[in-house]
Structures are given as C-alpha cells and as structure tokens.
Amino acid sequence: MTTVTDLNQPTLQPTAPTGRRMSLSVLLLVIAGALALTSIVRIITGADGITNVSQMSTALQLAVPIGLAGLGGLWAERAGVVNIGLEGMMILGTWFGAWAGFQWGPWTGVLVGILGGAIGGLLHAIVTVSFNVNHIVSGVAINILALGATRYLAPLAFEGHTGGSAKQSPPVDSLGNFTVPGLSDGLRDLNEKGWFFVSDVAGLLGGLITNVSWLTLLAVALIPGTWWVLWRTAFGLRLRSCGENPIAAESLGVNVYKYKYIAVIISGGLAGLGGAFLSIVANPFYLEGQVSGRGYIGLAAMIFGNWMPGGLAIGAGLFGYTDSLNLRGGSENVHALLLLGALLLIIGSIWLAFRKKYTSSVITLLIGGLVLAWYLGTNEVPNQVVSATPYVITLVVLALSAQRLRMPKADGMPYRKGQGK
Incomplete structure (x- = not known):
C-alpha cells in the first residue's frame, strides 16, 4: 500500500483505494437482482413505463448534470474543501453557457460555461483557502451571489434578441445526438415485448445508446477519468493527502494551498459543465431557476457514493431516474x-x-x-408526491447509507500554512 511518506519519491506508484469494496461481480449481481425485482413489479402493476427505452434515455439525460455536480464536489472534498456552492456554480454555468452558445455556437457555450463555473470555484478557493472562511458560509454566499448576478445580467444580455427575455436566453443550436443504428431499434423492439427481465435489460441498454448527446459521452468519460487521476497518479495522491492530513502533506513538501486551489477550481468547472449541459442539451436555452436544486442533489450523490466516482455514478443514476418520473407518466410509475x-x-x-x-x-x-x-389502498399518488419523489429518495438513501460513509479526515477543517511547526 502506498503511504503518505511516498509523496516526494520519484518512483511513486499510487495504488487503488483500499478497504472494503464491492467487487465487480458482486456489483453486477446486485444490479441484476434490482432489475429482476423491478421486472416483477412491472409485470404485476402493468406500469411498462418504468423500464422502457424512453424512460431510461430521459433518466440518463437527467443524471448527467447531477453526476457532474457530484464530481465537482468530489474533487473539492478530496482536497479538504467542502463545496456547498455547487448550486451557484451550476447557475453560473447555465448562464455563461447559454450566453456564449447563442452567439458563437454550442461548443463555445460549453467552454464558457465551464469557465463560468470555474470562476465561482476560484472565488470559493480564495475565500476558504486563503482567508480561511467557514466553507459552508462561503458556499451559501456563492449560491446567493450567483443567483443575484445572473438575474441582473440576464435582462442586459438577452432582451432585444429573438426569443430572449429578462428570464430566458435566445435558443442555442444543438450539439447533436447519436444513436447506434440497428442495435438501438433491436433493443427497443425487445423492450416492447414485455418479457421478464430480458425486456428490462433491453430498455436499460437501449436508453444508453438512443438519442444520446455527445456531451453526455464526455460526462460519462469523466467518471473513470477522475478515478484514474485521483487514484492512479502522483498528482492525485498529493491532492488526496491534502484532504486527509494537510499538515503531514506539507511536511513532505506538498504545496497544500496550490492543490486545494486546483481542486476547487476544477470542482467549479465541472459544476459549470453540468450547468452548461442544462442550458444547451437538456433545454436549448437559459431559463431562470432551471438548476432547481441539482447542485445539492449532486452533493448528495457524492456522499451516497462514499466520495468515490463509481458510487457517485450509481447515486446520480438513481436520482436521475426518480427525477425522470416527473416527465414520463409520473403518477402511474411512482405508484408502481x-x-x-x-x-x-x-x-x-x-x-x-x-x-x-x-x-x-x-x-x-x-x-x-x-x-x-x-x-x-390507492390507485394513484398525488402530483405533489410525484414532484417531491427525487428529494424524498435523496433523503432516504442518505439516511440508509449514513453508517458506511467515510469522508476525508480533514474535509472542511481550517488549515494554515506552517501550522504543524
């Protein structure tokens, strides 16, 4: 096992995280069991929409911004900085992404959206790392500041343009989607047969390859990319050491301030990317209030995933799926x-x-x-329950998983350079 004393060794070979982990075979068995149980419920209730291709495709689209926000939180907290400001950084990403997107094209909007979120991350880093302000206070302040700033800027930037108003930007061109020809149609046909388990698996796989945005592919690739950088490189080992024991890291020559700054700026950029996804892919325009708490749910997904990319992805998928129930046959599906x-x-x-x-x-x-x-005792659930389902699931999942969680030891703790001397 690689220890913190290896930080300055030129032959450093960081290892994968240790401790009790679910093996791939066990994870696949759990997923298969959950799908089988869902298939039984589908057959009993007749709610075919809970596993059809369209439902799964919508769930993936809704999971992406949540997952990106969660990844942002993961980068910051692994370096020891709590980032409650993810919501505000996503708001900045939606506004900057749409503002640049309708003028210079969607890919420019994506880049500027990342930059907007990174600016929020930089502000959070300055306040928390350099001035040692409480991380929660700083994050809440950034959320309020981002909301106020975008409300002020939106009328100035969007009014007078076709389709623009004080609360909405002009439409942004599409980034384009892809569908795997032949395979997508085959999986959809198989899903529509309603067979036990097989049709549900076909619905899940079909949703992953039908009308998928290119930005979704990038977001999915960031999950293993983050794992590789943080757990397989010397850079990642030094960054994580700042979240576990910054005093020990400093004693071994690690510039703790630098790594915290890098982590929080990347955190903001990822949240900004999630915001740009909302205003360019999910909806082709900026709309006031469209983040709608996804930054907080992303933070919950990160905690559910025990500060690990794989667990975070599962959490984002779960929350994205429950959120999709609002859009596709909500009452019937939630009742099932x-x-x-x-x-x-x-x-x-x-x-x-x-x-x-x-x-x-x-x-x-x-x-x-x-x-x-x-x-x-009921045949349907009230619409209010359908709307609240993603947030209820968030609370329930966090409550059930709380006992197995292990956050970085120095997460949220104040740090001053040289305090260990």
Whole structure:
C-alpha cells in the first residue's frame, strides 16, 4: 500500500483505494437482482413505463448534470474543501453557457460555461483557502451571489434578441445526438415485448445508446477519468493527502494551498459543465431557476457514493431516474414504485434479521408494511408526491447509507500554512 511518506519519491506508484469494496461481480449481481425485482413489479402493476427505452434515455439525460455536480464536489472534498456552492456554480454555468452558445455556437457555450463555473470555484478557493472562511458560509454566499448576478445580467444580455427575455436566453443550436443504428431499434423492439427481465435489460441498454448527446459521452468519460487521476497518479495522491492530513502533506513538501486551489477550481468547472449541459442539451436555452436544486442533489450523490466516482455514478443514476418520473407518466410509475419500495424494505428487514439486528429489522418491516398498505389502498399518488419523489429518495438513501460513509479526515477543517511547526 502506498503511504503518505511516498509523496516526494520519484518512483511513486499510487495504488487503488483500499478497504472494503464491492467487487465487480458482486456489483453486477446486485444490479441484476434490482432489475429482476423491478421486472416483477412491472409485470404485476402493468406500469411498462418504468423500464422502457424512453424512460431510461430521459433518466440518463437527467443524471448527467447531477453526476457532474457530484464530481465537482468530489474533487473539492478530496482536497479538504467542502463545496456547498455547487448550486451557484451550476447557475453560473447555465448562464455563461447559454450566453456564449447563442452567439458563437454550442461548443463555445460549453467552454464558457465551464469557465463560468470555474470562476465561482476560484472565488470559493480564495475565500476558504486563503482567508480561511467557514466553507459552508462561503458556499451559501456563492449560491446567493450567483443567483443575484445572473438575474441582473440576464435582462442586459438577452432582451432585444429573438426569443430572449429578462428570464430566458435566445435558443442555442444543438450539439447533436447519436444513436447506434440497428442495435438501438433491436433493443427497443425487445423492450416492447414485455418479457421478464430480458425486456428490462433491453430498455436499460437501449436508453444508453438512443438519442444520446455527445456531451453526455464526455460526462460519462469523466467518471473513470477522475478515478484514474485521483487514484492512479502522483498528482492525485498529493491532492488526496491534502484532504486527509494537510499538515503531514506539507511536511513532505506538498504545496497544500496550490492543490486545494486546483481542486476547487476544477470542482467549479465541472459544476459549470453540468450547468452548461442544462442550458444547451437538456433545454436549448437559459431559463431562470432551471438548476432547481441539482447542485445539492449532486452533493448528495457524492456522499451516497462514499466520495468515490463509481458510487457517485450509481447515486446520480438513481436520482436521475426518480427525477425522470416527473416527465414520463409520473403518477402511474411512482405508484408502481411504491410496491418496489415495499419489497425492498421487506428484503432489507430479512437481511437485518439475518445479521441479528432485530430492532432495526422490525422497524424496517413496519415501514415496508405501511408502504405496501399505501400501494394496495390507492390507485394513484398525488402530483405533489410525484414532484417531491427525487428529494424524498435523496433523503432516504442518505439516511440508509449514513453508517458506511467515510469522508476525508480533514474535509472542511481550517488549515494554515506552517501550522504543524
């Protein structure tokens, strides 16, 4: 195992993260089990929309900005800086991306959106790293500042242009989509047959290769890219050491301030990219309020993923899927998911009993029974419940995963150069 004492060695060979990790085979088995259970629920309820190609494609599109915000939070917090300001940096990304996009083209808008978020990250780094201001206070201030700044700038930049107004930008040209010919149609046909498990797998895979934006591919590639940089390079090892023990890192020659600045600026740039995705791909224009809490949900996805890129991607996918229920047959699909939730709670109760956690098992079983009674006693759920589903799932997932989480040891802690001397 590589230790912190290796930081200045020229032959440094950083290793993958250690500790208890879910192997790939176990992860695939869990995903297959979840799909099988979902397939059973689909057949019982007749809610074919919960795993069709269109649902999965929408879920992927909604998961991307959440995942990018989560990646931004991961970079900052691995260097020891809590970034509550992801929401504001995404807002800056939406405005700057649309502003540049409608004038100079969508790819220019993407680059300027990244720059807008990075400016927010730089401000957060100056305030927290150089001036040692509380990270939460700084992040909240950036969220407020970004919202106010874009509300002020939008009328100045967009009014007078075709399609523009005080709260909306003119439309931005499309970046273009791709669909795998032949395979996409085959998976869609297979999904429509309604077979157990096979059709659900076809719906999942079909959603990943049907009408996918090129920016989505870039965002997905950033997940393994982040893992490789942070856990397979000397640069990543030094950056993570700043979030674990900055005093020890400094004693071994690491410029802690520099790495914190780099991490937080990258964090802002990733959040800005997520914002640009919203205003260029998800909707081809800037619209006031379109971030709608995704920065906070991205932070929740990062925590759910235990500050690891792979877990973050799963969390973003889960939150993106629940968010997609608002757009495609929400009431029917959410009602079907009540049955899925009840079954998962009952299975969880059995697992807790097997581990001899009887009190938790009984509580989980009671909650599962209540959810099952809700499903059996109703034919649909109120629209308010559909709208609140992504946020409820966020809270539930964080509550259930809290005991296994392990944040960087120095995350959010104040640091001054030379304080260990």
